[in-house]
Amino acid sequence: MPQNRARGLPSGITSVCSAHPLVIEAALRHGKARDADVLIEATCNQVNQDGGYTGMTPADFRRFVEAIATKVGFHRDRLILGGDHLGPNPWKHLPADEAMSKAKVMIDAFAAAGFAKLHLDTSMACSDDPLALLDVTIAARAAQLAEVSEVRIRQSGLPAPSYIIGTEVPVPGGAVEALDHMHVTTPDDARATVDLHRQAFARLDLQAAFDRAIGVVVQPGVEFGNADVIGYRRPAAASLAASLKDMPQFVFEAHSTDYQSGEALRDLVSDGFAILKVGPWLTFALRETLYGLSSIAEVLAQGAMEEALPAAMERIMLASPAHWQKYYPGDANEQFIQRHYSFSDRIRYYWALPDAQAAVDKLLSALDGHTIPRPLISQYLGHLEPAVADGSVIPEALALLIASVSRVLDIYANAIDSAVRA
Template sequence: MTGATARFAGIAARRAAGAKGGIASICSAHPLVIEATLRHGARNGADVLIEATCNQVNHEGGYTGMTPAAFRAFVETQAGRTGFPFDRLILGGDHLGPNPWKHLPAAEAMNKAAAMIDAYASAGFTKLHLDTSMACADDSVALADETIAARAAELAAVAEAAVARSGDEKPVYIIGTEVPVPGGALEALDHMHVTEPADALRTVELHHQAFSRLGLDAAFARAVGVVVQPGVEFGNADIIAYAPERATKLVAALESQPQFVFEAHSTDYQPAEALAALVRDGFAILKVGPWLTFALREALYGLSHIADALAPDPSRESLLAAMERIMLASPGDWQKYYPGSPDEQRLQRHFSFSDRIRYYWPLPDAQHATEALLAALGKREIPRPLISQYLGHLDAEVGAGRITPTAHELLIASVTRVLDTYRRATIP
């Protein structure tokens, strides 16, 4: 993995020169999503940016059980299998800071965050989003902007020391934290705040000062993106699409910052024209995660119905029933996010845009249920009438001969539809 600095600097330079272009940031650790992403990149001869979050992957394992080094090995193994060239692969770390340990005092939480970012930098991750915005156990409820910037600079110093030891490529940095809640909003989407231009510029200036105080001017020169809220969001059943007219002043502020582009989080489920407008307006890094696993879940549930028709077996639990059992047994990753009556919660567990079911696919019982489904279907070609009935969004492509109608290829194709939407939006 080489040249991340040049690639992102090139995106910023093109934007400053009035040209379009950007990159999608794939935020997922699901093996099928990673496979689909790398196959898509190989087919299009494109760079691929894959990011892991602080809760998902960290030096203690995260909820995937993977350290940064293990995640890199996992992605590179998939790249080898799909024929994707390593020199076009960019690995990133998202929301790197004390968030997983915010229940601890700040000093202890920041020590753990430092160990985490050391692990990311040492493992060759070259795009690092510094996010120290969250209050820890002994902090005030809302941290001062100066404190956030100072803590971010402390973590950048750790990353710089790690790459100095290893001799690996120096990373680029993303600063700023004004983003939606990871995984979607918790509240009703009846309003959406767009970042004030002055706040975005203040974020840049305070981080610049904090880096300079630690002698990190060269590192700050590699800061390439500022996270802002352009006015996009999704909830359990709602989507707020990008409205360019609401972000006009924010977009104008970028003109004074040729070093930077904006990074937009929670762009999942945006209409194609909204994604293209975001890139046109300088939101050149588009984060996507839940939409990819939502598309995968759609295909998995469709295949479960197809298996019942093609290979009926009363002893085989449907995938929906299996996932319902698994999620009810361990409600921690969905319960506080899904309000309403028991019936409303049941629907959200499986069909919410927030897609909190994605936290359960790595569990052994979920893996066994998925493997049983795919084993029942095997490599047989699925008849078109069943694809039309249960996977209608893929029927036209199957009919045109562009998708082989086997279970595995249909899963990959469902994810690829989302990736195609982002490619069309981000190509120069």
């Protein structure tokens, strides 16, 4: 990818950041249909040696994704697994030494599980750190994690991973506050990130590992919040994009690209932001379709549902508010809207809970065997009606769910293709 960029040939890939089985299935089906590689990433909070909020270790996550790949007939050699924001973040409430010790165990587990792309992110302050870490400290800690990874791959004979360095502000998952602008990483800051990490790796005799660093996480000026999206403004990022000529080893990795237009995504790739991270938009699309199907079930399968899916999810989220309460400000009505419809899509943390899985299973059972009439799709799932009308999507519940995610992935794939052809 950096080699193509250095030759003046834009290239790009979508990074699917989700642990939802239907999102992963949709991504793998999408890759199979387009004969393309698929990059799927797990964050340090989702997946770690303690299980994360998914309950999966890195080895578990690999088995989980590979089982879905087998189910849909996607070749494993086209599958790329990545670890995102790998560092002390899950344990930042601990002193730095303890948090970093746990982070080292985590990256060892990701390396041992054969993850090919490892994002080293040690930017978060731990309990005994100053609020804002020095850049040299961040780079030194990242190199310490790389050292653990390199030892593991030598011992295990595994293929050497590629590294991503740097981080983005604000934290991943979407901003909490209302948005009207976003700071763009300066060229000097991007170059400093690379130089400090190069020096930190060299101090630990990890030059060969640094040679496999291919991406730098920067802020190109895109973000989303609960109800706001800041689109990519090419002129604002022009000097940052131009700085890549000074760093031919690298491309930029752009986080929080969810809800960008196809044109904005195309311009990002053309400007060297070759790795486009997307997560909440995919589960947002899934939730939209699940809620639409719930409304359809009330019409098509009357009496089959004792509780509509939105009501079930409201009950579940109110019973366990930790994943949304501090992120959704406002009065009771505003919080209700955000719980279900926020672009930040913090409802995604609840789909794996047994009660939520049971509610979705009841919905799909109620619609099992039903071919959904086009008028109901037009009424409740209007964005999918054209695809049903032309026969490319079967009007059945599971096919519509997969199509809702694939529709977003198409925006990314078409944008990348457009940038590459230009």
